Amino acid sequence: xxxxxxxxxxxxxxxxxxxxxxxxxxxxxxxxxxxxxxxxxxxxxxxxxxxxxxxxxxxxxxxxxxxxxxxxxxxxxxxxxxxxxxxxxxxxxxxxxxxxxxxxxxxxxxxxxxxxxxxxxxxxxxxxxxxxxxxxxxxxxxxxxxxxxxxxxxxxxxxxxxxxxxxxxxxxxxxxxxxxxxxxxxxxxxxxxxxxxxxxxxxxxxxxxxxxxxxxxxxxxxxxxxxxxxxxxxxx
Amino acid sequence: xxxxxxxxxxxxxxxxxxxxxxxxxxxxxxxxxxxxxxxxxxxxxxxxxxxxxxxxxxxxxxxxxxxxxxxxxxxxxxxxxxxxxxxxxxxxxxxxxxxxxxxxxxxxxxxxxxxxxxxxxxxxxxxxxxxxxxxxxxxxxxxxxxxxxxxxxxxxxxxxxxxxxxxxxxxxxxxxxxxxxxxxxxxxxxxxxxxxxxxxxxxxxxxxxxxxxxxxxxxxxxxxxxxxxxxxxxxxxxxxxxxxxxxxxxxxxxxxxxxxxxxxxxxxxxxxxxxxxxxxxxxxxxxxxxxxxxxxxxxxxxxxxxxxxxxxxxxxxxxxxxxxxxxxxxxxxxxxxxxxxxxxxxxxxxxxxxxxxxxxxxxxxxxxxxxxxxxxxxxxxxxxxxxxxxxxxxxxxxxxxx
Ligand SMILES: Nc1ncnc2c1ncn2[C@@H]1O[C@H](COP(=O)(O)OP(=O)(O)OP(=O)(O)O)[C@@H](O)[C@H]1O
Ligand SMILES: [Mg+2]
Numbered sequence: 001x002x003x004x005x006x007x008x009x010x011x012x013x014x015x016x017x018x019x020x021x022x023x024x025x026x027x028x029x030x031x032x033x034x035x036x037x038x039x040x041x042x043x044x045x046x047x048x049x050x051x052x053x054x055x056x057x058x059x060x061x062x063x064x065x066x067x068x069x070x071x072x073x074x075x076x077x078x079x080x081x082x083x084x085x086x087x088x089x090x091x092x093x094x095x096x097x098x099x100x101x102x103x104x105x106x107x108x109x110x111x112x113x114x115x116x117x118x119x120x121x122x123x124x125x126x127x128x129x130x131x132x133x134x135x136x137x138x139x140x141x142x143x144x145x146x147x148x149x150x151x152x153x154x155x156x157x158x159x160x161x162x163x164x165x166x167x168x169x170x171x172x173x174x175x176x177x178x179x180x181x182x183x184x185x186x187x188x189x190x191x192x193x194x195x196x197x198x199x200x201x202x203x204x205x206x207x208x209x210x211x212x213x214x215x216x217x218x219x220x221x222x223x224x225x226x227x228x229x230x231x232x233x234x235x236x
Numbered sequence: 237x238x239x240x241x242x243x244x245x246x247x248x249x250x251x252x253x254x255x256x257x258x259x260x261x262x263x264x265x266x267x268x269x270x271x272x273x274x275x276x277x278x279x280x281x282x283x284x285x286x287x288x289x290x291x292x293x294x295x296x297x298x299x300x301x302x303x304x305x306x307x308x309x310x311x312x313x314x315x316x317x318x319x320x321x322x323x324x325x326x327x328x329x330x331x332x333x334x335x336x337x338x339x340x341x342x343x344x345x346x347x348x349x350x351x352x353x354x355x356x357x358x359x360x361x362x363x364x365x366x367x368x369x370x371x372x373x374x375x376x377x378x379x380x381x382x383x384x385x386x387x388x389x390x391x392x393x394x395x396x397x398x399x400x401x402x403x404x405x406x407x408x409x410x411x412x413x414x415x416x417x418x419x420x421x422x423x424x425x426x427x428x429x430x431x432x433x434x435x436x437x438x439x440x441x442x443x444x445x446x447x448x449x450x451x452x453x454x455x456x457x458x459x460x461x462x463x464x465x466x467x468x469x470x471x472x473x474x475x476x477x478x479x480x481x482x483x484x485x486x487x488x489x490x491x492x493x494x495x496x497x498x499x500x501x502x503x504x505x506x507x508x509x510x511x512x513x514x515x516x517x518x519x520x521x522x523x524x525x526x527x528x529x530x531x532x533x534x535x536x537x538x539x540x541x542x543x544x545x546x547x548x549x550x551x552x553x554x555x556x557x558x559x560x561x562x563x564x565x566x567x568x569x570x571x572x573x574x575x576x577x578x579x580x581x582x583x584x585x586x587x588x589x590x591x592x593x594x595x596x597x598x599x600x601x602x603x604x605x606x607x608x609x610x611x612x613x614x615x616x617x618x619x620x621x622x623x624x625x626x627x628x629x630x631x632x633x634x635x636x637x638x
Pocket of ligand 2 (some may be wrong): 043044
């Protein structure tokens, strides 16, 4: 069963076509990597899947629901209920503590449960930093708070845009371990990355070039694995 | 700080705490406006109530005074500035028979030197307890007969009823104390005309004997018939007696008109200042809010990503603005209460106007009105920001932060 189906997705900025005619299916529980050169449309596609942005044309079906017809508030509700977002930049609210940053996501979703929020921080190894403000945390710690926040509401799909881009190797390993854990528990994971060693964790890798799917490879490393599809019409 | 729920109010407070100077500055501006509006209207209301009560209880429609003593009479009555002036006493009978005159009662104004009772000079006023209608409305209980050697004292004269008061070396028994009038009466001592004359002789204040002195009074208070206009009654009296007695007339209404004018000036000043401050507060807050909106786009985008709706963000901004508005308003009210109420008597004395306390309910009503008007400036000033936040898109703004 597919949790995500993209059909003919294009995104046009003035003269620039950031994405054109993307078709992509993501299966429930799959770990997918998206790679490609800078400017190839990776973030754009992630933002469309994450309900942060709307495609210029094409359709997105997430967990059985067609997104293009939804209003901004309905998209907000989907984002809140089904999607866990992890950014390249550690987007935390600067005047709330680590724990509160996690609890805010609970608040918008349903109910604030401090114990559960603490458990989520514990899971990313930050139980003892719960009362720290973002500026009192290292980059790796901030990213782990973001992950704790992304998974607090049991999202159906976790979207991570360069989750390790700003981290050193040790922190990268911690983050990847957490993603593995989530994956084992059944979460669907989509990771955008430049780093082959990050993509290597994935079951399948989509390579974007100039806003199109250049190729899809099984396994994490697009340079080694055999190609399974060409742009447009590829997917499963 | 661990908050259970992240309502707009909770986040708004956290955010205001994060920018203490900005928050305090804006709240201070609103507080200043509230202070001026509330303090000003209370003072203003105080004054006009004082005036009304004065006009209502001053009993007399007309005062006859010696020519050129209009100002002194006003000063003596309203502010208790002691002065002495004379009018021939036989005028009284002639006035009593004049058309339109219902009641006429004489007074004798005698400025004391520093009396032992009081640090300031007191105004001694001799009056005729039988025909009096000026003093009686202000005395508690009935003071049917003021006996020889007895005095009625104003509310701010220290000796209590039953105690003694020494004036020019002569002791008097305090028979009654007047209610607070807010005017010169409060620092005056009232005795019968005969006692004043005697005091003048005993105290060596006048040359000549009693029979010469008691031919004089200072003023005559008149109550006119409702069928006559006080001005017409006065004009007729002037026509008949002005030449013989060298007199002047004070219409009680005119007596108060000077105050009315200064009161009007004062209230328009207050209104203009308040309107100016309100506008200033609105403009400054609007500017600060929209600047803050720009610098907080990332924060707002993030909240949206976490699941806040546009409406929710709008409420967040409204909450922040309301905390500033109503917090500042409360501060201003508190400031007014601390500064104006304790010193109000002093303030009124220094501007030389009568002062009467307002009821708690009135003060409360004015406070509430000022609170709402001032507090609402916050949310009103944030309206533009609220409207633009409910329009902005998440994705481009988050990108700008990258
Ligand atoms: N709001 C926008 N307005 C105009 N052009 C945009 C906008 N957002 C993205 N683009 C353009 O769309 C193209 C794809 O951008 P996108 O951010 O998806 O690239 P990316 O693959 O994530 O690159 P990177 O690896 O550098 O993050 C780029 O050429 C970018 O300049
Ligand atoms: Mg990108």
